[in-house]
Amino acid sequence: MPFPGTLFNKTVESNYQEILGWFAPIRERWKRFRGALTRGAIGLPARAMGRLVGGPFGVIVFTAATAVVYGFLSPGFGLNSSSAAMYIGLLIGLFFIILAFDLPLRLYHRRRAGEAGRLAALWWTLLVAAICVAVSRLADFQPGYLYGLIVSIVFTTELTTRDEGIGVWLASIWLLLLSIISWVLLDVARQAGGDPWILLMITTVLATFVVAGVETLVVGLLPMRFLPGRPLYEWRRLVWFLLFAASVFAYIVVIVDPRNGALSNDRQTPMVVGVIFLIAFGTVSIGTWAYFRFRPDRGRPETADRPGEEPEPG
Helix, strand or coil, rough: HHHHHHHHHHHHHCCCHHHHHHCCCHHHHHHHHHHHHCCHHHHHHHHHHHHHHHHHHHHHHHHHHHHHHCCCCCCCCCCHHHHHHHHHHHHHHHHHHHHHHHHHHHHHHHHHCCCCEEEECCHHHHHHHHHHHHHHCCCCCCCCCCCCCCEEEEEECCHHHHHHHHHHHHHHHHHHHHHHHHHHHHHHHHHCCCCCCHHHHHHHHHHHHHHHHHHHHHHCCCCCCEEEEEEEHHHHHHHHHHHHHHHHHHHHHHHHCHCCCCCCCCCCCCCHHHHHHHHHHHHHHHHHHHHHCCCCCCCCCCCCCCCCCCCCCC
């Protein structure tokens, strides 16, 4: 089920800077250790690489690493030609899903505030993702849970609730349309003939986009703090309801339908394992969200900002 993972990811994304602050002593020791190793001329390429990783190049590297982690959710993923096709398909599909939702938001933000923002990879979430993959593989749970692996948009200027709602509406409409088109093309690709390697890559691209797109919509549009659906709900509740209802319908048709193989079933994994996973991961997700949502007010505004903005979300 997508709900626990998406809720966890969006909560972490909105509170990332504060979470990093919890590990400030460890990060400071690591910086001192890294600085000692990269003094003098050796430090020049290290610092240059650090700047690259923190910019657009870092998003590319992070997405490439994300595709590797996603791939290892499959038991057959390894050093072979079919895994290479799967990896390339995952990589392309992930790039498409990032552009599909984030690009309309950035364009609208630039139109309203004169700033397009920038994409930033939240590197420490790789550790969370690796743990999820390890747990899923050890329990032989398929398709498996995957938390973390977040690419966020960083804005330094704020928009009104109305403008945020319109931006989410435009991005969601665009993503829903592309997801439906990809779903149709996926059915065509599965029935097409041709080179098996090429077909595997193409179907992986389309399946990645469809699943990620629909899950992003059906959960992201919930009117909860830290989720993009909240400003849309506050702006126009009827618009929110129609878009959310369309997303839920797409989720039922595309994801829940057992013929598509997107959800775990008892032929692959015992039902009790699936229930345990749902309860365990759901508890972590809801607990994380509840902590940031209901903790005592620390003088921060109600609106959750993007990582890297000031003030930090609360």
